[in-house]
Amino acid sequence: MTADPDLARDVDSRCRLTGEFTLRSGQVSHEYFDKYLFETDPTLLARVAAQMATLLPDEAGQLLGGLEMGGIPLVTALSAHTGLPALFVRKQAKDYGTNKLAEGPDVAGRTVVLIEDVITTGGAVRDATRALRDAGANVELVICAIDRSPAGGNPLADVGLEIRSVLTKADLDGVRS
Numbered sequence: 818m819t820a821d822p823d824l825a826r827d828v829d830s831r832c833r834l835t836g837e838f839t840l841r842s843g844q845v846s847h848e849y850f851d852k853y854l855f856e857t858d859p860t861l862l863a864r865v866a867a868q869m870a871t872l873l874p875d876e877a878g879q880l881l882g883g884l885e886m887g888g889i890p891l892v893t894a895l896s897a898h899t900g901l902p903a904l905f906v907r908k909q910a911k912d913y914g915t916n917k918l919a920e921g922p923d924v925a926g927r928t929v930v931l932i933e934d935v936i937t938t939g940g941a942v943r944d945a946t947r948a949l950r951d952a953g954a955n956v957e958l959v960i961c962a963i964d965r966s967p968a969g970g971n972p973l974a975d976v977g978l979e980i981r982s983v984l985t986k987a988d989l990d991g992v993r994s
């Protein structure tokens with residue numbers, strides 16, 4: 818896969834909103850990347866997924882775990898692009914039916930690469946990592962579309978997780994300057 822030099826510009830122009838937004842973490846921000854605005858465009862979704870594919874480790878047997886809800890379209894597109902199986906990871910297990918948190922193949926003993934839309938503090942990814950590890954999965958890597966966490970750090974270092982991102986906040990700011 819070749820690089821997609823216009824992706825930052827196209828994603829930014831489609832999904833950056835300005836205003837006052839309360840984030841998942843409780844932080845208040847004057848900017849919000851509304852991932853659904855690029856995920857609902859099949860061409861843009863496929864371009865992001867194609868770049869995610871270049872960030873995947875070259876290993877057999879991986880499961881791609883998309884986090885509810887914005888990670889689900891991404892993981893579905895990435896799974897279709899790569900042929901690797903997907904997992905749909907809920908925020909909370911259902912309390913009826915199969916009672917599963919991770920919908921799809923059994924994760925016990927499997928390596929799961931997490932697929933996420935936006936990382937700000939890493940809280941959502943940390944919760945999913947812990948839940949999947951409790952279920953017996955090996956989780957060491959998250960691939961996200963947009964990493965807007967503070968540059969130069971890794972908010973998920975405390976749980977031993979590597980972050981690979983298609984776009985950083987700096988990439989998105991860079992197309993505006």
Ligand SMILES: O=P(O)(O)OC[C@H]1O[C@H](OP(=O)(O)OP(=O)(O)O)[C@H](O)[C@@H]1O
Nearest residue numbers: 841842885886887936937938939940941
């Ligand atoms: O890194 P964090 O500080 O945890 O913030 C990022 C998370 O917040 C959003 O989730 P949200 O629950 O709003 O979204 P969704 O269900 O629409 O995906 C986003 O999709 C990430 O999962």
Ligand SMILES: O=C(O)c1cc(=O)[nH]c(=O)[nH]1
Nearest residue numbers: 840841849850852935937
């Ligand atoms: O931190 C969040 O909740 C968040 C930030 C952002 O830019 N986009 C989003 O969907 N969630």
